[in-house]
Amino acid sequence: MSCVPFLTRVVLRNFKSIGHCDVRLGPLTYLVGANGSGKSNFLDALHLVRDALATSLDNALNERGGVAEVRRYSSGHPTHFGIRLEFILPDQRRGHYAFNIRALPERGYEVQREECVVGKLGKGPSFRIERGVLQSSSEATFPAVTADRLALVSVSGLMVFRPVFDALMSMGFYNLNPKLMRDPQKPQDGRLLKPVGENIVSVVGHLERVAPDRLALIQEYLQTVVPMVHGVERKQIGPLETLQFRQDMAGSKAPWHFPAQNMSDGTLRALGVLTALFQANSEHSPLLIGIEEPETALHPAASAALREALAKASQTTQVIVTSHSPDLLDDQDIEPERFLAVVSEGGETQIGPLDRASVSMMRQHLFSAGELLRMNQLVPAPSDPDAQSKRQDDLFGQGDE
Numbered sequence: 001m002s003c004v005p006f007l008t009r010v011v012l013r014n015f016k017s018i019g020h021c022d023v024r025l026g027p028l029t030y031l032v033g034a035n036g037s038g039k040s041n042f043l044d045a046l047h048l049v050r051d052a053l054a055t056s057l058d059n060a061l062n063e064r065g066g067v068a069e070v071r072r073y074s075s076g077h078p079t080h081f082g083i084r085l086e087f088i089l090p091d092q093r094r095g096h097y098a099f100n101i102r103a104l105p106e107r108g109y110e111v112q113r114e115e116c117v118v119g120k121l122g123k124g125p126s127f128r129i130e131r132g133v134l135q136s137s138s139e140a141t142f143p144a145v146t147a148d149r150l151a152l153v154s155v156s157g158l159m160v161f162r163p164v165f166d167a168l169m170s171m172g173f174y175n176l177n178p179k180l181m182r183d184p185q186k187p188q189d190g191r192l193l194k195p196v197g198e199n200i201v202s203v204v205g206h207l208e209r210v211a212p213d214r215l216a217l218i219q220e221y222l223q224t225v226v227p228m229v230h231g232v233e234r235k236q237i238g239p240l241e242t243l244q245f246r247q248d249m250a251g252s253k254a255p256w257h258f259p260a261q262n263m264s265d266g267t268l269r270a271l272g273v274l275t276a277l278f279q280a281n282s283e284h285s286p287l288l289i290g291i292e293e294p295e296t297a298l299h300p301a302a303s304a305a306l307r308e309a310l311a312k313a314s315q316t317t318q319v320i321v322t323s324h325s326p327d328l329l330d331d332q333d334i335e336p337e338r339f340l341a342v343v344s345e346g347g348e349t350q351i352g353p354l355d356r357a358s359v360s361m362m363r364q365h366l367f368s369a370g371e372l373l374r375m376n377q378l379v380p381a382p383s384d385p386d387a388q389s390k391r392q393d394d395l396f397g398q399g400d401e
Contacts, residue, residue, distance in 0.1 A: 003027050005318045006167060006287035007046070009086035011098075011395055014072040014079040016041040017349040022394070023340055024353075028314035031322045031351070032329065032369065032378055033342030038349025039322040040175075042342070043290045045083055046320075047173040047195075049097075054169060057101075057111070057150050067101065067109040072348075080112065082395040089163050090287070093118055097164060098395045099150060110147040115396050116155075116164060125160035127151065128396075167287055172279075175292040176272035178265040184240035191284040197272040201241045203279060205234035211281035218274045224305040225270045225298065230255045232271060243271075266297040273306070277313035288318040293325070300327040307331055330370030336362045339369060341380040352380030 005027050012021040017038040031039045048070070051060035061067050071081045084098035095118035102112045110131060117126040127137040132147030143154040156165035170192075177196040188199040190206030207215040219231045228248045235244040245263055246255040260268065273294040280286060294306060306328060313319055323329065336359040342351050354362075358378060361367045372378045 003314065003316050003318060004088055004092070006089075006171075007085055007087055007318065008094075009084075010042075010046070011084035011086075012042070012045050012082070013100075013395060014081040015045045015083065016070060016072060017344065017347065018042065018045070018351065019072060019348045021349070021351045023351055025318070025320065026337060027318055028310060028338055029320045030329065030334075030339050030369075031320065031342055032324065032339055032373060033322075034324055034344075037342045037344045038351070039324075039342045040292060041349060042351060043173055043292065043320065043322060046085070046171060046288075046290060049083060049085065049168055050171050050173070052150050053153055053156075053165060056153075057109075058148065061109065066107050067103045068107065071101070071103055084395045085168070087164075087167065089118070089167055091163070093124070093163075095119060095124070095164065097152065097168065100395055111150065113396065114151050116152060116161065117398070118160070118164060121398055127155065127161075170284075170286050171288040171290070172276060172286045173290040173292075174272065174276045176269050176276075178268040178272075178297070181243075181268045181272055182260045182263070184237055184242045186239070187241055192286065193272070193276050193279055197268075197275075200272060200275060201234050201243055203275055204232065204243065205241070207275075207279065207281065208234060214278050214281055218271070218278050221274050221278075221305060221309045222267075222271055225274075225302040225309075226267050229267060235259070264297075266299070269294075269297050270302070270306075274309060277309055277317070277319065280317055286317055288320070289313070290320040290322075292322050294321055295323060295325040295328045303327040303330065307334075324373070326370035326374045328370070329373055330368050332362070332365045332368045334369060336369075339378070341378050343379055350380055350383070352383065355379050355381040 005025055007025050009024050012018050018041055031042060033039050048060050061070055064070050071079055080100060080102045082100035086096045088094050097116045099114040100112040102110050104110060114129045118124045125138050128135045129145055129151050132145055134142055139158060145151040145154055152165055155161045172192055173195055181197040181200050185201045188202045190202030193203045222229055230246040232243055232245050235242055243260040245258045247258055249256045273291060276289055276291055310319055336354050339354050340351055341354055358372055
């Protein structure tokens with residue numbers, strides 16, 4: 001049984017290499033494509049939303065090189081970019097959040113339009129802002145807003161909009177860095193794993209205290225992926241902390257203990273992926289986890305265990321993974337609906353569900369997704385140019401909710 005997905009539909013316009021994208025997401029989604037096809041750009045659009053809410057829009061853009069590096073250039077001319085996220089909140093209410101960013105001279109920008117709707121328009125909380133001016137709202141009072149910031153940050157102080165803010169803030173995105181995970185770390189907030197794993201020791205320590213069952217699950221899968229490793233725990237070293245692993249050694253009856261500095265990149269990445277997937281606990285439960293190429297540095301034999309972990313995690317948390325590994329996808333039991341194919345044509349990223357031929361071959365168990373990927377036959381269904389043209393401005397409005 002899978003969870004009810006938090007994000008049900010994502011519409012992107014002119015974001016990095018993505019000219020237009022309109023896709024549906026399920027509890028577990030594999031973004032599959034070659035290196036450089038634009039898989040990471042899709043996840044980064046979602047990550048930008050979280051970063052802009054967590055810090056500021058200005059900081060989120062500057063971390064990516066500024067608005068000029070985020071917006072896509074079409075035919076040599078700069079364009080504006082927009083994002084629309086349709087969602088189901090934990091209380092089962094549907095809604096959407098969307099904004100459009102216009103570039104200004106001298107690295108400037110403005111939020112052309114921002115819109116949030118929970119439930120049916122006119123029957124639930126909503127607001128619409130254009131260039132820093134409130135156009136409509138369901139609420140009698142509304143905080144001051146400006147054109148260089150996302151209003152959702154300000155209106156999160158209103159209880160009716162707080163669930164949307166909290167839900168978007170609960171998304172986590174990961175491209176794990178074994179070097180940072182290996183180095184001793186300062187104690188940090190361990191409720192949510194940070195993007196490259198720089199606070200993984202604190203997360204393990206937090207799980208030791210509040211959710212030992214989740215840590216046991218992580219260790220169980222870790223031993224399946226890396227059979228020599230029997231467990232992991234937090235270890236204090238003066239003002240710093242590090243991970244300590246228990247590992248089998250030939251000729252010894254009991255496992256030996258090794259610090260993270262002695263562990264391979266593959267082992268550390270596996271621990272990071274599993275921690276990201278199963279970090280949910282009674283105090284904090286991510287609604288969506290996005291992971292870049294979780295199979296990196298792992299032996300192909302570990303692919304089956306990793307697939308099982310991804311499927312199990314998707315029972316409680318929505319999961320999106322990027323991959324170009326045939327080994328990870330080499331399972332005929334993975335439904336075609338779980339895949340979004342990503343290709344780059346003329347420098348523009350195309351993202352969509354699998355084409356009809358691929359779906360047919362997978363349903364008949366003629367080929368797995370991994371086998372189709374090896375043959376370079378895993379491609380998105382062709383889009384209808386007329387329908388796409390009509391959807392170019394489909395960032396606002398009621399949508400599916």
